Amino acid sequence: MAVTDAAIDKIKGMIVSGELAPGARLPKEADLAERLGLSRNSLREAVRALSLINVLDVRQGDGTYVTSLEPRLLLDALSFVVDFHRDDTVLEFFQVRRILEPAATAMAATIMTPEDIDDLKAILDAVPDNPTVEEMVANDLEFHQRIAVGSGNTVLASLIESLSAPTTRARVWRGLTQEGANLKTQEQHLAIYEAIASHQPEIARSWATVHISGVEEWLRRAL
Structure with a gap:
């Protein structure tokens, strides 16, 4: 194992064990290096x-601190990696979305409050008459992210947000080339919303699967 990797593992061990909690300040460099048996350069x-x-x-x-270690913060690194996706991998991102988002939608249908549901309806109502493809895609992204947050699982919400960017161009492409794509999106969004509002998780899961699978299947044929 490289010396730097060993140093990373030792610091990670201090955090995982609870010796260094979120927000804690690391000991001074010289003290920490001696304690861990590392050179100061490796540290x-x-x-x-x-x-x-x-x-x-x-x-x-000031010093070096452990961050909050919140999932959103830690998954920023995943977002960085995702930005390097190639066009030929976009279908794989849709496949992952098809696995994660129906689960998040079912969870949201179980726990979203009336206020949360009102917020979701407001997103649907914000779509203008005869929206452009760009307006529809922007609304689509906001709608799905609000549901992900509504699942109550911050890790799941962060993962879904990270996976949204690579599929944006495909969503725009579909809106421009598939007749009736905008109308179909709005109809399916409404069906998902109604299932969530009536607290029917399995129906919400089914509609989310239909919704994402439709775009995935269109993309598969287009490619």
């Missing part, structure tokens, strides 16, 4: 690597 490289993935927060003139 610096480890700290730099962990700061890039938002595990540590290096504050100039």
Whole structure:
């Protein structure tokens, strides 16, 4: 194992064990290096690597702290990787969405409050008459993300948000080339909303599956 990797593992072990809690300040560099049996250079490289993935927060003139370790923060690194996707992998992103989003939709149908449901309806109502493809796609992204947040699972919501960007261009492409795509999207969104509003998780799951599978199948044929 590379020296830097070993240093990363040792710091990770301190966090996982609870010795360093979210928000905690790391000991001084010299003290920590001696304690972990590391050179100061190896420790610096480890700290730099962990700061890039938002595990540590290096504050100039103050010290190095463990971040909040919230899923949204830690999954920013996934978003960075996802940005490098190739066009020939976009279908795979839709396949992952088809696995995750119906589950999130079913969960949302179980726990979303009346206020949450009103917010979801407001997103649907914000679509103008005869929307452009860009307006429809923007609304689609907001609608699905609100449901993901409504699932109550922050990890799931962050994963779904990370997977949205690579599919945006395909959604626009479909809107431009498939007749009636906007209307179909609105109808399916309404069906999903009604299932959530009436707290019918399995119906909500089914409509979400139909909705995402339709775009996936169109893309499969188009490719």
